[in-house]
Amino acid sequence: MSASNLDPSRLTIAAAAERLRRRELSAGEILEACLARIAATEPRLRAFLTVSGELARSQAREADERLRRGEPRSVLDGIPIALKDVFVTRGVRTTAASRILENFVPPYDATTVARLRERGAVLIGKTNCDEFAMGSSTENSAFGPTRNPWSLDRVPGGSSGGSAVAVAAGQCLGALGTDTGGSIRLPAAYCGVVGLKPTYGRVSRQGIVAYASSLDQVGPFGADVRDAAILLEALAGHDPLDSTSAPLPVPRYQDALRPEADGLRVGVPREYFQEGMQPEVESGVREAIAVLESLGAAVEMVSLPHTPYAVAAYYLVATAEASSNLARYDGIRYGRRAAAKTLLETYRRSREQGFGAEVKRRIMLGTYALSAGYYDAYYVKAQKVRTLIRRDFDRAFEQCDVLVAPTAPTTAFRLGEKTADPLTMYLSDVLTISVNLAGLPGMSIPCGVDGGGLPIGLQLIGKPFGEESLLRAAYAYEQATDWHELRPDPALCAAQGPAGGPGDGGARR
Amino acid sequence: MSIRREDVRYVADLARLELSAAEEEALVAELGAILGYVEKLAELDTEGVPATAHVHDVGTPLRDDVIGNAPNVEALLDNAPERWEGFFRVPKIIE
Numbered sequence: 001m002s003a004s005n006l007d008p009s010r011l012t013i014a015a016a017a018e019r020l021r022r023r024e025l026s027a028g029e030i031l032e033a034c035l036a037r038i039a040a041t042e043p044r045l046r047a048f049l050t051v052s053g054e055l056a057r058s059q060a061r062e063a064d065e066r067l068r069r070g071e072p073r074s075v076l077d078g079i080p081i082a083l084k085d086v087f088v089t090r091g092v093r094t095t096a097a098s099r100i101l102e103n104f105v106p107p108y109d110a111t112t113v114a115r116l117r118e119r120g121a122v123l124i125g126k127t128n129c130d131e132f133a134m135g136s137s138t139e140n141s142a143f144g145p146t147r148n149p150w151s152l153d154r155v156p157g158g159s160s161g162g163s164a165v166a167v168a169a170g171q172c173l174g175a176l177g178t179d180t181g182g183s184i185r186l187p188a189a190y191c192g193v194v195g196l197k198p199t200y201g202r203v204s205r206q207g208i209v210a211y212a213s214s215l216d217q218v219g220p221f222g223a224d225v226r227d228a229a230i231l232l233e234a235l236a237g238h239d240p241l242d243s244t245s246a247p248l249p250v251p252r253y254q255d256a257l258r259p260e261a262d263g264l265r266v267g268v269p270r271e272y273f274q275e276g277m278q279p280e281v282e283s284g285v286r287e288a289i290a291v292l293e294s295l296g297a298a299v300e301m302v303s304l305p306h307t308p309y310a311v312a313a314y315y316l317v318a319t320a321e322a323s324s325n326l327a328r329y330d331g332i333r334y335g336r337r338a339a340a341k342t343l344l345e346t347y348r349r350s351r352e353q354g355f356g357a358e359v360k361r362r363i364m365l366g367t368y369a370l371s372a373g374y375y376d377a378y379y380v381k382a383q384k385v386r387t388l389i390r391r392d393f394d395r396a397f398e399q400c401d402v403l404v405a406p407t408a409p410t411t412a413f414r415l416g417e418k419t420a421d422p423l424t425m426y427l428s429d430v431l432t433i434s435v436n437l438a439g440l441p442g443m444s445i446p447c448g449v450d451g452g453g454l455p456i457g458l459q460l461i462g463k464p465f466g467e468e469s470l471l472r473a474a475y476a477y478e479q480a481t482d483w484h485e486l487r488p489d490p491a492l493c494a495a496q497g498p499a500g501g502p503g504d505g506g507a508r509r
Numbered sequence: 510m511s512i513r514r515e516d517v518r519y520v521a522d523l524a525r526l527e528l529s530a531a532e533e534e535a536l537v538a539e540l541g542a543i544l545g546y547v548e549k550l551a552e553l554d555t556e557g558v559p560a561t562a563h564v565h566d567v568g569t570p571l572r573d574d575v576i577g578n579a580p581n582v583e584a585l586l587d588n589a590p591e592r593w594e595g596f597f598r599v600p601k602i603i604e
């Protein structure tokens with residue numbers, strides 16, 4: 001497609017920035033194209049909880065003024081970005097997809113949001129997610145599920161489902177999410193976009209609605225690897241307001257993007273190719289590994305023997321932290337308050353009415369795991385197993401620079417398919433969770449589609465603060481293939497388009 | 510690992526959650542299933558293995574002790590479900 005007639009909402013961030021700089025396109029035009037896509041597709045997709053059109057239009061006008069003067073603040077100046085609704089945004093409602101925060105308007109910005117504002121990004125809105133980021137399908141939102149733009153009867157993955165969908169459907173050019181057990185990588189895989197979960201500590205968590213603080217990490221979604229690198233460079237760095245953010249210099253991540261993989265040592269963890277995985281996922285990922293090898297990478301099998309214990313360890317550690325973090329929602333200082341005569345009743349009823357079923361389940365599980373008599377058997381045991389999982393990775397990284405594996409054992413599942421059984425839903429994260437327990441960077445990039453036209457995700461896992469190796473491998477692969485250019489069929493998502501039934505795929509090659 | 514209805518009630522009380530009878534019943538089954546699943550951790554010998562406290566030890570950062578302004582008090586109180594002048598208003602806690 002020639003550049004001149006391409007819908008601006010379908011541009012990559014890098015391409016849009018170049019056209020903005022050359023004044024072939026204005027920030028206002030890009031924003032209006034995205035808002036038009038939102039108007040056409042939202043009735044079906046429901047990726048957004050809040051569209052901040054007025055704020056975005058004023059930011060786009062300011063960006064155009066700077067661009068006219070030839071003084072853009074950064075490559076992101078004038079680029080529409082969406083934020084998962086767990087990033088607090090000054091003056092813009094922030095709900096965490098929960099009734100308890102339905103009317104919460106934060107008085108400050110998350111550090112990452114402030115960094116985007118400083119760089120001139122246009123904040124187009126807040127995206128849907130599982131309530132408090134607890135889920136793998138975005139079905140746990142108190143405000144209804146988001147649908148997968150490749151097939152409307154499928155989930156987009158979760159918890160950052162809205163952000164992945166918004167990028168896949170051209171409702172924005174890039175988006176931010178958070179990843180505690182796979183919440184960026186899983187939706188990226190299910191929606192056919194690039195999602196990057198940085199090393200724990202690489203990006204500030206200040207101003208993120210906390211779920212599990214030793215696991216939560218902020219990261220970007222982009223249409224391709226370069227866009228993810230651009231956003232990571234904007235987000236990364238030490239923040240005095242987050243003492244767990246690493247006081248390390250931020251590399252120029254775009255410099256890592258080279259179209260070859262010479263000398264890159266790639267490990268393939270055998271435990272990530274398990275019984276019961278969808279055959280097309282396995283073959284797609286194995287083909288991708290062969291592509292990396294043809295680009296000069298040295299590929300070898302490695303073992304991460306404690307992988308089968310990761311989900312169990314995660315659901316004890318994460319829920320324990322959640323039960324503590326969510327104690328703050330007491331109906332006193334902000335958020336929903338239920339009518340009650342005593343203070344204790346106020347707490348109990350506000351939380352009863354404000355939290356959804358999955359949030360209550362995790363608070364209960366976490367409280368149980370921390371309670372007297374069970375703390376050592378559950379919480380401490382899980383933290384010890386976490387050490388074993390970290391050691392597995394340490395050993396694997398003695399012989400390789402990156403690991404590659406599927407992001408998920410299957411492509412996107414159907415809405416309602418796993419809601420009846422919490423444990424089945426938890427197991428959707430079986431291939432992403434270890435990375436969070438070990439605090440490593442991980443990424444998902446598109447590497448094919450299955451017979452129904454649903455995207456397959458290739459997961460890359462790096463050493464601590466090894467995002468450059470991840471990006472290098474991902475970019476080399478992307479340059480040699482064209483899966484990232486595949487987009488869902490716009491007619492499918494449009495309000496007037498055909499209804500999404502089983503087997504409805506996106507645009508095929 | 511089986512969990513009883515009174516365990517669910519006890520934990521709900523610790524967590525300051527009011528639960529309906531139906532919710533209690535569902536949680537007995539769901540927590541039982543999840544706790545049954547996590548039992549698999551007991552298969553691993555973790556004798557002498559330290560519990561993870563922090564995934565990357567980057568030390569304890571210290572900053573200078575500088576006086577600054579907290580976020581705007583009015584903006585904070587604007588989010589209160591009930592306020593009275595410069596205070597959060599709560600139900601009476603002392604008779």
